[in-house]
Amino acid sequence: MDFLWEIGCEELPPHFIPQAINQLKEGAERLLNQKDISFSRISAYGTPRRLVLYIEDIALIQKEKILEIKGPPYNIAFDDKGNPTQSALGFARSQGVEVSELIVKEDKQGKYVYALKKEAGRPTGEILKEILPELFSSIFLPKSMRWDASGLRFIRPIRWLLALLGNDILEFRLGDLLSSNKTFLERYLKEEFTPNSIEEYFEKLRDKGIVLEPDKRKEIILNGARELAEGVGGKIAVSEELLEKVTFLNERPHPFLGRIDERFLNLPKEVIITAMQSYLNLFPIVDEEGKLLPYFVGVRDGDEEGLENVVEGYEEVLKARLADAHFFFEEDLKVILEERSKHLNGIIFLGGLGTIADKVERMISVISSLPIDDVMKEKAIRVARLCRADLTTNMVKEFPDLQGVIGRCYALLQGEDEDVANAIYESYQYNLSPEGIWTPLGRLISLVDKMDTLVGAFHLGLQPTGSTDPFALRRACQTVIDILREEEKIQFKDLLEKVIQTYTEKGIEPRGIDELREFIKNRIGLSLREMGVRYDIVNAVLAGDLSDIRDVFQRALALEELREKEEFIPTIMASVRLINILRQGERRGEKIGEEVKEELLLLPEEKDLYEQGAKVKEKVEKLRENGDYKSVFFELSSLKDIINRFFDKVLVMTEDDELRANRLALVNSVWQMFFLFGDLSQIVIEG
Secondary structure (H helix, E strand, O other), rough: EEEEEEEEEOOOOOOOHHHHHHHHHHHHHHHHHHHHOOOEEEEEEOOEEEEEEEEOOOOOOOOOOEEEEEEEEEEHHHHOOEEEOOHHHHHHHHHHHOHOOOOOEOOOEEEEEEEEEEEEEOEHHHHHHHHHHHHOOOOOOOOOOOOOOOOOOOOOEEEEEEEEEOEEEEEOEEOOEOOOEEEEEHHHHEEEEEOOOOOHHHHHHOOOOOOOOOHHHHHHHHHHHHHHHHHHOEEEEHHHHHHHHHHHOOOEEEEEEOOHHHOOOOOOHHHHHHHHHHHHEEEEEEEEOOOEEEEHHHHHHHHOHHHHHHHHHHEEEEHHHHHHHHHHHHOOOOOOOOOOHHHHHHOOOOOOOOEHHHHHHHHHHHHHHOOOOOOHHHHHHHHHOOHHHHHHHHHHHHHHHOOHHHHHHHHHHHHHHHHHHHHHHHHOOOOOOOOOOOHHHHHHHHHHHHHHHHHHHHHHOOOOOOOOOOOHHHHHHHHHHHHOOOOOOOHHHHHHHHHHHHHHHOOOOOOOOOHHHHHHHHHHHHHHOOOOOOOOHHHHHOOOOOOHHHHHHHHHHHHHOOOOOHHHHHHHHHHHHHHHHHHHHHOOOOOOOOOOOOOHHOHHHHHHHHHHHHHHHHHHHHHHOOOOOHHHHHHHHHHHHHHHHHHHHOOOOOOOOHHHHHHHHHHHHHHHHOOOOOOOOHHOOOO
């Protein structure tokens, strides 16, 4: 027997439906398993007007349970001869079983008698009536509303409930709604349908063109759009984000072809596409070279009836949008970006941190102090001056998604250097693209911009919490990390200090810097783990120097690669011996230095460690400058046997104060070389 549940709603937001589908399916599986109700498969579907749960081959009755009921201890229930006592007889009688049916089990508390009782399963229908409201309540709601006196909350008002167990109605209440076998096929509840079976429900929806499966709707949209585009000699420019949105805006998808007024094709391509996608959910059509053709593909929720009116309506609305854009474009070009940048003092950056103009000045100050060549510095300052000027344009005010895009476009039209124009666009972007299209200048500007934002946001206490990150600080932080891990000249520590200084010079003493450092540290750890670096190596490296993020990644990746080498574990164990004795000295209050007095090296083993350590240190420093941490590790590995002989023969914590201090200094000087990687004692040695 199958079970079908349909929740009929007013138009659901497209971004909500995919997560609701997943939660409906996963929640149903969890609750049915908890209740010991077997089934063969669970499917969940979603359209703008209905969420559907379909359970195949669901058992009519809950599985029978065998209950073990613990009774008295065995030595009380039975005498020395194994005969039941009154205690055993009374326990068996209270559980409705024969004494002979009692079993004996032993646990930590000893041997006890148990009664086994069978508990018959309840009808599935009864259990479904109990768990379906619970399942409904488990769906996460980013926002919710109430629409009747029952107080039931959902993202949109619910207008009907259909519930069929086999061919029978499963009646239960959800708020003021009573489930039935009625559904509605058309928008605005125009056509009611009462299926006599689950099979008839699915057949009727198919006949009406309602496609429950999101993947099938997406396929219909994509194939239809491609066919229409090919018909006019082009191809569809697919945006996965728009395709996903349109899939969940329609339950009866019907692609159609429309025309763009060719007068507007002289507008920047990005402007036309934004006008089509952001407001009208239309797909642009391009030729083989990516040039826009005067056509678009839209998707209507319905059939052919009245389609010509729909197409005409879209064309007219798009024409109006593009006419506005054309006017804004011409007006904007009357004022150059450099002049516009002077008006940024009227736009607030973040409350208490001044204006965008103040942010620009801070960025210029930071860039001026960076160790980069003069040509790059001059271009970077120019970009910083212009990169937010497009915020004052009519085009960005009307189409906010064009921030950066319009800045680049206007910069090129006004004769700015191409590198400067591209960097204006890239300053708005987050994370490095997999295609590696970011320019060095764009990376530099984005780095300074994001670092300034992070310091300012943490000063205001705007740190991300849980799933909440309204200022995209996680993405900003990740962008900083991604850029710095490939940056040779700019170190994280120096950059952070300079950004803090620019705030201080403006009378703002940034708070939350320790929290920001910890936030960035945790994001570095997450990045390393995503790259496949084992957790303990990540912990070890993050316990070390974090001033150079590029260096942090080099160390971690080298250790991860070396982890399977024969020398790895013995070298780590030798380093642990070093840190353990140092920690012992710290606990005793010893002052541990690094300067070793040769005249106090009395034993051959400590002399050997000192001499070989000095040779290795010289090699390690050169290798580290080149980021060759694998070779650094092998050099340190050459000391492992010398370290072990030292600890086997030399008593570090001797009673002689002078000798003890000198030996601790020797150990510390060697440990500092190992600490170039981080705290290697945090690496777990298995077995």
